[in-house]
Each structure stands twice: as structure tokens, then as C-alpha cells.
Amino acid sequence: MLTMKDIKKVFRTDLVETHALRDFSLEVNEGEFVAVTGPSGSGKTTFLNIAGLLETFTSGSYVLDGMDVSNLNDKQRSKIRNEKIGFIFQSFNLIPDLDLFDNVDVPLRYRGFNSAERKKRIEESLEMVGLASRMKHLPAQLSGGQQQRVAIARALAGEPRFLLADEPTGNLDTKMAHSVMDLLHEINANGTTIVMVTHDMHLAKQAGRNIFVRDGRVSELHDVSQSEATDAISA
Amino acid sequence: MFTYYLRLAFKSIKRTPILSALMISAIALGIGACMTTISVNYMMSADPIPHKSDQLYYVRVDSWDPYNAFDDPNIPPNQLTWTDATNLTLAGKAFRQSAMARSGGVLEPDNPDIKPFQAGIRLAYNDFFDMFDVPFLYGNPWTDEADINPELVVVLTEQLNERLFGGENSVGRTIKMRSNDLTVIGITKTWEPVPRFYDITTGPFNDVSDMFMPYRLKQELELPNWGNNNCWKPSEGSGFMSRLLSECINNQMWVELPNEQARQDYMDFLDSYVNEQKALGRFPRPLNNKLTDVMDWMKHENVVPDDAEIMLWLSFLFLLVCLLNTIGLLMAKFATKSSEIGLRRAVGASKQALFIQHLVEAGLIGFAGGILGLGLSLLGLEGVESLFGDFISKVAHMDATLVAMAFGLAVLSSVAAGLYPTWKACNIAPASQLKSQ
Numbered sequence: 222m223l224t225m226k227d228i229k230k231v232f233r234t235d236l237v238e239t240h241a242l243r244d245f246s247l248e249v250n251e252g253e254f255v256a257v258t259g260p261s262g263s264g265k266t267t268f269l270n271i272a273g274l275l276e277t278f279t280s281g282s283y284v285l286d287g288m289d290v291s292n293l294n295d296k297q298r299s300k301i302r303n304e305k306i307g308f309i310f311q312s313f314n315l316i317p318d319l320d321l322f323d324n325v326d327v328p329l330r331y332r333g334f335n336s337a338e339r340k341k342r343i344e345e346s347l348e349m350v351g352l353a354s355r356m357k358h359l360p361a362q363l364s365g366g367q368q369q370r371v372a373i374a375r376a377l378a379g380e381p382r383f384l385l386a387d388e389p390t391g392n393l394d395t396k397m398a399h400s401v402m403d404l405l406h407e408i409n410a411n412g413t414t415i416v417m418v419t420h421d422m423h424l425a426k427q428a429g430r431n432i433f434v435r436d437g438r439v440s441e442l443h444d445v446s447q448s449e450a451t452d453a454i455s456a
Numbered sequence: 457m458f459t460y461y462l463r464l465a466f467k468s469i470k471r472t473p474i475l476s477a478l479m480i481s482a483i484a485l486g487i488g489a490c491m492t493t494i495s496v497n498y499m500m501s502a503d504p505i506p507h508k509s510d511q512l513y514y515v516r517v518d519s520w521d522p523y524n525a526f527d528d529p530n531i532p533p534n535q536l537t538w539t540d541a542t543n544l545t546l547a548g549k550a551f552r553q554s555a556m557a558r559s560g561g562v563l564e565p566d567n568p569d570i571k572p573f574q575a576g577i578r579l580a581y582n583d584f585f586d587m588f589d590v591p592f593l594y595g596n597p598w599t600d601e602a603d604i605n606p607e608l609v610v611v612l613t614e615q616l617n618e619r620l621f622g623g624e625n626s627v628g629r630t631i632k633m634r635s636n637d638l639t640v641i642g643i644t645k646t647w648e649p650v651p652r653f654y655d656i657t658t659g660p661f662n663d664v665s666d667m668f669m670p671y672r673l674k675q676e677l678e679l680p681n682w683g684n685n686n687c688w689k690p691s692e693g694s695g696f697m698s699r700l701l702s703e704c705i706n707n708q709m710w711v712e713l714p715n716e717q718a719r720q721d722y723m724d725f726l727d728s729y730v731n732e733q734k735a736l737g738r739f740p741r742p743l744n745n746k747l748t749d750v751m752d753w754m755k756h757e758n759v760v761p762d763d764a765e766i767m768l769w770l771s772f773l774f775l776l777v778c779l780l781n782t783i784g785l786l787m788a789k790f791a792t793k794s795s796e797i798g799l800r801r802a803v804g805a806s807k808q809a810l811f812i813q814h815l816v817e818a819g820l821i822g823f824a825g826g827i828l829g830l831g832l833s834l835l836g837l838e839g840v841e842s843l844f845g846d847f848i849s850k851v852a853h854m855d856a857t858l859v860a861m862a863f864g865l866a867v868l869s870s871v872a873a874g875l876y877p878t879w880k881a882c883n884i885a886p887a888s889q890l891k892s893q
């Protein structure tokens with residue numbers, strides 16, 4: 222599903238060169254639920270942005286769903302993001318003056334579906350996250366957990382094969398976080414591949430596989446001790 | 457997608473009402489100033505008779521002083537003598553032709569409730585009406601016979617007919633001027649060519665004369681000259697006839713020449729006429745005859761004054777300043793949307809799609825600015841009219857073309873102003889915006 226090999230990402234300014242990822246290699250299989258953990262600045266968000274084609278990389282190779290995405294132009298990358306990838310962000314990233322229906326509609330608009338198809342998909346995805354009855358509400362009228370559910374509905378409406386979640390429960394209390402995690406498990410059980418970046422080791426443990434990132438490199442969690450990982454994350 | 461972008465643009469404007477109002481106001485001010493001056497210039501330089509302006513020619517022959525040109529560099533006089541205007545018209549070499557002159561007199565209405573008043577007269581040949589497509593409400597122009605052996609007939613304008621006869625069909629009735637009874641044979645419908653191209657020498661934006669009479673009645677009734685009069689030598693003798701037959705110029709002449717061959721033939725005729733007159737001891741200057749069509753004649757006579765053109769350029773500069781302000785405001789506005797732009801990029805919007813979306817928003821702001829600017833233009837034109845009075849009232853208004861131009865200019869300039877802010881907004885790195893919200 223996702224194969225990264227020797228990915229390097231260097232951020233350059235006039236004065237400094239920062240190596241965010243160094244020889245980063247990872248393979249995620251179809252249907253997996255992978256949690257990516259690591260200390261702040263370890264490169265996990267950079268990895269997620271590259272995986273989601275939101276950023277380019279300096280060297281290495283990246284194959285997504287059988288396609289080498291290393292040298293695509295903006296339009297091609299946008300199309301892949303729209304059709305194959307769903308995003309869930311820590312801060313939900315809902316558009317405040319659009320109601321839930323229109324928020325979920327955003328990716329579908331760029332897909333070129335007709336209005337009937339869009340309506341069907343929006344209603345189904347809001348139904349799935351339990352918010353079908355509130356589709357005319359604005360995001361500000363919802364709790365944080367509900368907003369994250371809307372964001373999940375938006376990510377799912379295009380039926381992506383690959384879901385990228387960046388601290389999806391970071392802004393939620395424990396109860397809501399559990400509810401969102403339950404939803405992600407349900408989505409994964411339906412066949413969607415999920416890669417989730419998190420600081421929370423308890424959430425990470427709920428994933429099928431854990432990846433630990435340190436200094437821009439990958440190590441499977443079983444390569445480091447649980448306490449070492451926890452210490453590193455909280456450092 | 458356009459309607460979707462339009463809906464998003466409405467929402468975006470609603471989201472930042474103050475910034476949006478400032479941008480709309482900036483564009484409206486620029487458009488208001490620009491359209492006020494464009495309107496005046498446009499109306500001043502409009503083609504007053506578009507379907508045949510390239511077939512109507514103003515006739516000039518150089519009958520002036522042998523030692524000094526009428527105007528530099530070697531420009532022939534802008535009017536004709538009575539003799540030349542009469543000779544050229546009666547020669548009948550053009551498809552249509554009419555000498556003309558401005559005169560006036562005191563009318564003495566039969567109705568005792570109406571006091572005698574002065575009325576302007578356009579003396580012309582009957583071709584004047586067909587040549588310039590003057591519409592008639594009642595009656596007809598006078599006959600060819602009346603041109604040769606002048607009859608005491610008159611064609612009134614609708615306005616004068618209203619004043620004298622309450623607007624009824626007055627054909628056949630008489631009006632008294634200088635103790636002469638003039639028979640009304642026609643009433644023209646309102647006809648106000650702007651500019652009043654056929655006699656620019658007495659002001660391109662003045663009113664059409666109150667009535668029309670056969671040209672040769674000037675001699676018959678010894679009608680005074682109300683137009684501009686220029687002489688390069690004194691008349692020989694005294695009295696009306698010697699003034700009339702002098703080398704003073706106070707007559708205009710137009711001919712209708714349907715094609716280039718007719719124009720060339722008429723030019724040859726003018727040259728032979730002048731050579732003939734030279735043999736008689738007139739026309740001491742070298743051949744310098746001119747046939748000038750309507751638009752070139754207006755250009756030659758500076759119908760659009762230099763001041764108006766300078767004002768036009770100044771107003772464009774003002775619009776530019778307003779647009780620079782709009783660019784700054786758009787950048788501020790789009791900066792507030794960076795997280796939305798990042799999100800849209802993440803879920804699949806290409807840069808191109810976002811670029812179009814934001815240009816639609818800029819265009820909508822421009823359209824709103826255009827509506828407000830149109831109101832300001834109308835106010836500006838009112839101001840111009842009250843400042844300069846009747847002289848400018850005919851050109852200080854907007855027609856459908858100008859209204860469309862106002863919207864076009866507003867939308868186009870705001871879209872142009874939106875290009876850089878939009879390009880900048882669309883090049884935001886989405887990842888940075890998504891994390892920082």
C-alpha cells in the first residue's frame with residue numbers, strides 16, 4: 222500500500238540545514254492500522270505530510286498504491302490526495318462558516334461528482350459518524366468530539382483507501398478520544414488502511430502495529446523498550 | 457464549479473465584512489472617478505451619426521490672406537464665404553450638399569399671452585434634413601424650388617412648436633418675424649446630435665437652433681449673422697450686401713459622398729472651382745482644399761478639450777491607487793483564509809482550482825464595487841453638470857454602454873488586483889497551515 226525507501230527530507234534556510242527525515246524507510250500493507258510515535262521534532266509529522274503528498278522529499282522513493290509518486294506535478298498530487306487519501310487533523314480543520322453538509326462536501330467538489338452522488342455520500346458518511354441529524358449545523362455548534370467526527374466523515378466521504386490521522390484525539394478529552402478511536406477501528410475493520418501519528422502510547426497500543434520515529438529514522442516499537450519509548454515521547 | 461465558487465465568495469465576504477467593505481469602497485471610489493471622466497470624454501468624442509459619419513464631409517477651401525495662413529501650419533479657414541458656400545451648393549456636384557449659417561430673430565407670436573422672444577435660426581438647403589437624418593413629427597422639409605427662389609417657409613423644432621402652438625400640428629400656420637409671415641411647413645422631432653457636429657464653430661455642445669429656414673432667405677430678409685465671423689480684409693463698400701459678398705467667412709458646408717470615388721470626384725471639382733475663382737482674382741493662396749469626415753473634423757476642432765483628456769488620465773491614476781489599496785486589503789483578507797486554503801489543498805484542490813476560486817471572489821468584490829462606483833459616477837456627473845452648467849449637461853450622462861463599461865472595468869480591475877494576492881495565497885504550504893490552526 223505504502224512503501225517509502227531511504228526518504229530524506231532536508232529543510233534549508235540561508236543559515237541552517239535541518240534533516241527532518243534521514244533514510245526513512247517504511248512499508249505499510251493494505252488494511253493495516255499503524256501508529257507512529259516519537260518525541261517532538263523526531264520527524265513524524267514530516268513523515269505524515271510526505272505520506273499524504275502535502276510535502277515533497279529531498280531524495281528516496283515513495284510508492285503509494287502501486288504508483289511512484291516521487292515526481293508528480295501539483296495537479297497529479299492533488300488528484301491522488303483527493304481520490305486515495307483521507308486526512309484527519311488534531312484541530313479538526315473544519316471551515317467555520319460552512320455547515321456540516323458543506324464541510325463534508327469540500328473534497329467531493331474537487332472530485333467532480335454530480336450533486337446527487339455528493340448528497341448520497343455526505344449523508345452516508347455523516348450517518349456513519351452519527352451526525353446525520355445535524356448536517357445543517359455549523360461547526361461551532363458542536364462539541365470537540367463531534368467536530369472530529371465531522372472531520373472523519375469528510376475524510377471518509379470520498380471512500381479513500383488510505384487514512385492519515387495526525388494526533389486525531391489530541392484536542393479531545395478521554396471519553397471523546399475513546400469514541401473517536403472506536404470509530405477509527407470500525408473504519409479500519411471495513412478495509413481502510415490507517416496511519417496515525419500520536420503522542421499517546423495508550424492509543425498507539427490500540428493500533429495493529431507501532432512505529433517509533435527518532436531523529437528522522439524509523440524503528441519498530443518492539444526494537445525499543447516500552448519505558449524507553451515513553452521516556453522519549455515525554456521528553 | 458462557478459456557482460460553488462460564487463457561493464463561497466459570498467460567504468467569504470460575509471465573514472470579513474469590514475475588510476470587504478473597505479475593498480468595495482476603494483474600488484467604488486476609483487470606478488466612480490474614472491467613469492465620471494470616461495463618461496464625459498466618451499460622450500464628447502461619440503460618433504453623432506455613426507451609420508454615415510464616414511460619408512459626410514465638411515468642406516473647406518483656402519480663400520484666406522495670401523500672406524498669412526488662417527492657422528498654422530497652413531490650415532485653411534474653418535468656414536466659407538457666402539459666395540463660395542452658395543456657389544458650391546448650387547453646383548450640386550455631391551450626392552447631397554448644404555451650405556448653412558446661423559442666424560436669429562425676434563418672433564412675434566399671435567397669442568397675446570406669449571411675449572415676443574428671440575429664436576435661433578439654422579439657414580440651410582433642404583438636403584440638410586436628409587443628409588443628417590433629421591426626423592419629422594409633422595410636415596416635410598421645403599422643396600428644391602424654395603431653395604432656389606426662397607419662399608417664406610419655416611421648419612420648427614418640436615420645442616419651439618410646443619412653445620408657440622402648444623405642441624399641436626401647426627403645419628400651414630404662420631409665425632411672424634421682422635414683420636414677415638413665415639409659413640410653417642414642418643415640425644422636427646427632438647433631434648439633438650451630441651456633439652452638434654454640423655456646426656462646431658458655434659460650440660459643439662450648444663442646442664440645435666429653434667427653427668430652420670431656406671439658406672437664401674438670409675439675403676432676402678437680410679438676416680443677421682449669429683455665428684462666428686472672420687475676415688482677412690475689409691468688405692468693399694457698406695451695407696448688408698457688401699458684407700454678405702465680402703471675403704468674410706461665417707458659413708459652413710457639408711456634403712454627402714457615398715464612396716471614395718465620389719470623394720475624389722468632389723475633390724477634383726473643388727480644385728477646379730478654386731482655379732476658376734483664381735482666374736477671377738480670388739483665392740490668392742495655393743490650392744489647399746479639404747474634405748474632412750465627421751470624426752476627423754471633430755478631432756481637428758478639438759471637440760474633446762485637452763483638459764478633459766488630462767482629467768481622464770488623472771482619474772485612471774486614481775483608480776490605480778485604489779487598486780493598490782485593494783491589493784493590500786486582499787492580501788490581508790486571504791491571509792485570514794490560509795488554514796482554509798491549506799485544508800482545501802489537503803483534500804484535493806489543485807492550485808489552479810483555488811486560484812480560480814479566489815479570483816471569483818475578487819471579481820465579486822469588483823462587481824459590488826462597480827455597483828457602488830456607478831452610483832458615485834452618477835453623483836460625479838451631477839457634480840460636473842452643476843459645476844459647468846448647461847454647456848456640459850448633454851455629455852454629463854451615461855448610456856448603456858457606459859454602464860456596462862463601469863461593471864467591466866470594476867470586475868476586470870479587481871480581478872487584476874486579485875492576481876498577486878491570489879497567487880500568493882495559493883502557494884501557501886498546506887502542511888504548515890494545517891498544523892497551526
